[in-house]
Amino acid sequence: MIAMKIGVLALQGAVAEHVRMLEEAGATAVAVKKVEELDDLDGLIIPGGESTTISKLMHKYGFMEAVREFGKARKPIFGTCAGAILLAKRISGQEDSHLGLMDILVERNAFGRQKESFEVTMPVAGVAADYPAVFIRAPYIREVGENGEVLAKYEEKIVVARDGHYLAAAFHPELTEDNRLHRYFLDMVKEYRS
Numbered sequence: 454m455i456a457m458k459i460g461v462l463a464l465q466g467a468v469a470e471h472v473r474m475l476e477e478a479g480a481t482a483v484a485v486k487k488v489e490e491l492d493d494l495d496g497l498i499i500p501g502g503e504s505t506t507i508s509k510l511m512h513k514y515g516f517m518e519a520v521r522e523f524g525k526a527r528k529p530i531f532g533t534c535a536g537a538i539l540l541a542k543r544i545s546g547q548e549d550s551h552l553g554l555m556d557i558l559v560e561r562n563a564f565g566r567q568k569e570s571f572e573v574t575m576p577v578a579g580v581a582a583d584y585p586a587v588f589i590r591a592p593y594i595r596e597v598g599e600n601g602e603v604l605a606k607y608e609e610k611i612v613v614a615r616d617g618h619y620l621a622a623a624f625h626p627e628l629t630e631d632n633r634l635h636r637y638f639l640d641m642v643k644e645y646r647s
């Protein structure tokens with residue numbers, strides 16, 4: 454089997470941790486800073502951070518169109534926290550989306566001021582019964598399109614969803630030692646590569 458090569462969009466946010474997790478899960482991982490670096494990737498992670506900042510940088514460096522093409526070529530993309538907001542087709546209270554690739558409606562900063570950051574253990578379908586999820590000013594997924602799947606909910610709110618080759622998590626899967634969600638994403642990449 455040829456090794457999988459996964460990129461982590463490295464404009465802002467938690468990049469190094471994702472790279473380390475992917476490597477521990479058996480892939481080759483690179484921090485992506487230039488659009489040309491997307492060319493030989495099998496999959497891409499868009500990390501957490503600040504969605505408006507990442508979006509501005511994506512426009513500035515030509516990633517908006519390049520990542521849209523990447524997704525439209527059916528290459529898997531995993532958006533975590535701000536990355537999920539960037540992937541979404543719709544953002545609650547905002548007219549425009551960013552990449553607009555994944556059929557979900559997201560709500561930003563959805564857990565309120567009292568609960569800005571917290572960690573909970575929850576079941577994630579097809580991933581783990583006891584997945585540790587770290588939330589930091591997290592969004593949640595209000596709606597999933599008709600072909601989408603809900604993989605996890607916390608307090609009745611959807612926090613992990615899949616729509617074909619797109620995966621979104623409201624939390625930060627790179628901030629624990631648990632790489633099962635990264636493994637799940639690598640299985641998706643394998644599925645779409647053949």
Ligand SMILES: NC(=O)CC[C@H](N)C(=O)O
Nearest residue numbers: 501502503504534535590
């Ligand atoms: N940890 C995060 O990625 C936070 C997301 C951030 N609140 C946003 O709206 O972009």
